[in-house]
Amino acid sequence: xxxxxxxxxxxxxxxxxxxxxxxxxxxxxxxxxxxxxxxxxxxxxxxxxxxxxxxxxxxxxxxxxxxxxxxxxxxxxxxxxxxxxxxxxxxxxxxxxxxxxxxxxxxxxxxxxxxxxxxxxxxxxxxxxxxxxxxxxxxxxxxxxxxxxxxxxxxxxxxxxxxxxxxxxxxxxxxxxxxxxxxxxxxxxxxxxxxxxxxxxxxxxxxxxxxxx
Amino acid sequence: xxxxxxxxxxxxxxxxxxxxxxxxxxxxxxxxxxxxxxxxxxxxxxxxxxxxxxxxxxxxxxxxxxxxxxxxxxxxxxxxxxxxxxxxxxxxxxxxxxxxxxxxxxxxxxxxxxxxxxxxxxxxxxxxxxxxxxxxxxxxxxxxxxxxxxxxxxxxxxxxxxxxxxxxxxxxxxxxxxxxxxxxxx
Amino acid sequence: xxxxxxxxxxxxxxxxxxxxxxxxxxxxxxxxxxxxxxxxxxxxxxxxxxxxxxxxxxxxxxxxxxxxxxxxxxxxxxxxxxxxxxxxxxxxxxxxxxxxxxxxxxxxxxxxxxxxxxxxxxxxxxxxxxxxxxxxxxxxxxxxxxxxxxxxxxxxxxxxxxxxxxxxxxxxxxxxxxxxxxxxxxxxxxxxxxxxxxxxxxxxxxxxxxxxxxxxxxxxxxxxxxxxxxxxxxxxxxxxxxxxxxxxxxx
Numbered sequence: 001x002x003x004x005x006x007x008x009x010x011x012x013x014x015x016x017x018x019x020x021x022x023x024x025x026x027x028x029x030x031x032x033x034x035x036x037x038x039x040x041x042x043x044x045x046x047x048x049x050x051x052x053x054x055x056x057x058x059x060x061x062x063x064x065x066x067x068x069x070x071x072x073x074x075x076x077x078x079x080x081x082x083x084x085x086x087x088x089x090x091x092x093x094x095x096x097x098x099x100x101x102x103x104x105x106x107x108x109x110x111x112x113x114x115x116x117x118x119x120x121x122x123x124x125x126x127x128x129x130x131x132x133x134x135x136x137x138x139x140x141x142x143x144x145x146x147x148x149x150x151x152x153x154x155x156x157x158x159x160x161x162x163x164x165x166x167x168x169x170x171x172x173x174x175x176x177x178x179x180x181x182x183x184x185x186x187x188x189x190x191x192x193x194x195x196x197x198x199x200x201x202x203x204x205x206x207x208x209x210x211x212x213x
Numbered sequence: 214x215x216x217x218x219x220x221x222x223x224x225x226x227x228x229x230x231x232x233x234x235x236x237x238x239x240x241x242x243x244x245x246x247x248x249x250x251x252x253x254x255x256x257x258x259x260x261x262x263x264x265x266x267x268x269x270x271x272x273x274x275x276x277x278x279x280x281x282x283x284x285x286x287x288x289x290x291x292x293x294x295x296x297x298x299x300x301x302x303x304x305x306x307x308x309x310x311x312x313x314x315x316x317x318x319x320x321x322x323x324x325x326x327x328x329x330x331x332x333x334x335x336x337x338x339x340x341x342x343x344x345x346x347x348x349x350x351x352x353x354x355x356x357x358x359x360x361x362x363x364x365x366x367x368x369x370x371x372x373x374x375x376x377x378x379x380x381x382x383x384x385x386x387x388x389x390x391x392x393x394x395x396x397x398x399x
Numbered sequence: 400x401x402x403x404x405x406x407x408x409x410x411x412x413x414x415x416x417x418x419x420x421x422x423x424x425x426x427x428x429x430x431x432x433x434x435x436x437x438x439x440x441x442x443x444x445x446x447x448x449x450x451x452x453x454x455x456x457x458x459x460x461x462x463x464x465x466x467x468x469x470x471x472x473x474x475x476x477x478x479x480x481x482x483x484x485x486x487x488x489x490x491x492x493x494x495x496x497x498x499x500x501x502x503x504x505x506x507x508x509x510x511x512x513x514x515x516x517x518x519x520x521x522x523x524x525x526x527x528x529x530x531x532x533x534x535x536x537x538x539x540x541x542x543x544x545x546x547x548x549x550x551x552x553x554x555x556x557x558x559x560x561x562x563x564x565x566x567x568x569x570x571x572x573x574x575x576x577x578x579x580x581x582x583x584x585x586x587x588x589x590x591x592x593x594x595x596x597x598x599x600x601x602x603x604x605x606x607x608x609x610x611x612x613x614x615x616x617x618x619x620x621x622x623x624x625x626x627x628x629x630x631x632x633x634x635x636x637x638x639x640x641x642x643x644x645x646x647x648x649x650x
Contacts, residue, residue: 004271004301005230005305006234006300007297008234009234010234013234038388040329040333040391041387041391042384042388043330043334044333044387045334045337045380045381045383045384046380047338048336048337049376049380052338052345052380053376055345056369056373056376057369059362059365059368059369068373070373073377089330093338096311096312097335103230104230104231104234171237173275174278174279174290174297194369197366197370198366201370202370202373202374205374205377208529209381344480347478348483348486351483351484352486353450354448354450354471354476355543356500357500357546358471358500360500364486364496370486372486375528
């Protein structure tokens with residue numbers, strides 16, 4: 001779920017931009033020292049992959065579908081830094097090429113989906129792998145959808161608190177946490193199940209093909 | 214934007230875009246939108262239509278929520294409805310206007326790494342979009358009756374696997390091609 | 400059986416790939432659509448298979464719109480890139496998909512028959528995504544033939560198949576009652592497969608509709624369709640050019 005432009009206050013997106021720039025620098029530095037000349041084509045292909053995965057419609061119970069996130073797939077197979085940069089790249093391309101998704105909201109979207117989503121997937125997988133690998137992959141994928149959802153819901157939900165007129169009327173997003181959290185988390189819990197099933201299928205295939213970061 | 218380089222247009226866009234978030238008067242935002250419409254030239258109505266369609270789902274659901282809560286509380290905040298929707302429309306309009314006028318790859322010239330990554334990514338993204346389109350059409354073609362949830366899940370999995378396969382293969386191929394053309398020579 | 404009436408279609412706004420095309424396919428026809436890459440052959444087949452809707456004009460199958468269960472049970476399309484068609488966990492499940500959807504009682508027999516015909520029996524329990532390009536194309540073909548379609552649309556059917564399988568395919572199609580429309584730029588295949596030939600030029604324009612032999616003997620037509628080229632060579636120091644087609648010698 002991307003936040004579009006116009007619903008986040010400058011008090012939110014400006015500090016988020018500063019944090020994101022630092023995070024991108026950290027990711028890029030870490031990659032340059034670890035990978036060889038193939039970094040650029042790899043990053044480009046993963047950016048395209050993140051874009052392509054976003055086009056895959058996840059079937060959900062009830063006949064509905066949602067867009068795949070795919071962040072767990074990319075994070076588990078290719079690592080945190082590449083996944084973060086690839087997702088940031090997709091958000092940037094979508095905004096600058098297709099006019100879809102926000103530029104001012106990009107730092108928040110990138111930090112939530114790209115960084116927090118990837119980190120959650122990897123952390124959950126490492127934590128649960130000793131118990132059962134497939135369950136670890138599934139829970140990692142589910143969590144990689146829920147955690148960014150919670151962050152996005154949180155950022156939206158605090159807008160009325162941090163940016164309002166003297167009489168308390170919100171200037172940006174109008175609903176507080178008591179609405180944004182359930183409104184986002186409930187559908188994302190469902191989407192997370194579809195994402196978990198898809199990630200597990202892809203994981204098994206990747207193991208067959210011996211792909212790794 | 215006549216006479217301006219793509220890079221300057223990008224800078225201008227990034228400088229102007231945050232401005233509506235510092236404005237809290239719907240009249241000023243409406244004026245900003247009118248100015249943007251005027252400056253956008255012949256494509257203005259196409260860009261406006263595209264912008265409206267892009268914001269429709271999210272803005273409509275949020276606005277509807279505000280209206281419903283307002284009705285329940287006995288007062289609908291029309292000021293907010295105007296302010297928020299005009300602001301989002303203006304910002305999205307600026308985005309689509311930028312996209313319509315500026316070649317992104319030209320804007321990134323001067324940052325060779327970014328240009329290269331963007332060029333490679335865009336080319337491959339288009340190929341992936343065509344592949345997903347073919348998958349979708351093929352599934353429709355082969356499904357004589359409505360497919361089961363299991364079939365739809367398998368189909369989603371097949372798409373993801375195909376994309377991953379191609380990304381892996383292309384990553385290696387592109388690296389080899391770049392090496393053979395001397396791109397990695399110091 | 401199938402009719403296109405002044406069909407116009409473009410994937411992007413303002414750019415038509417098919418522009419005002421009209422044609423009729425009769426039951427039992429074996430039709431070859433010839434054209435160079437990018438002339439709209441694949442798009443035309445997708446229009447015929449009811450997968451995309453023309454921006455103007457109409458496509459009809461037996462007088463009705465090409466959609467719904469009855470249409471899908473009768474009309475099948477082999478995609479140019481068959482990996483886009485495969486999504487089941489095994490080759491067996493892939494071939495069985497259509498018959499299972501139709502709830503045919505002899506699904507297992509159909510799977511066994513077409514797997515054997517296309518030498519896929521040893522691969523029945525393999526996942527399709529691990530197969531080679533040629534094997535994937537055979538699996539996709541088997542999956543379509545298993546529902547016994549009345550109208551079979553083929554997009555570049557010889558692209559990944561070995562010559563023996565291409566020969567088998569031609570014999571099978573010619574021996575059957577199926578109406579066949581095959582799009583290709585392979586002139587030899589056209590000569591063997593079809594009795595009727597549609598030649599597409601750039602922009603999806605119909606340049607020719609008639610007997611295959613006459614089309615293949617018309618070098619000017621083939622040149623206009625970018626299926627022949629001017630070939631330069633020297634004889635005793637004299638440079639001359641003539642029109643030349645590959646993979647078709649007319650003998």
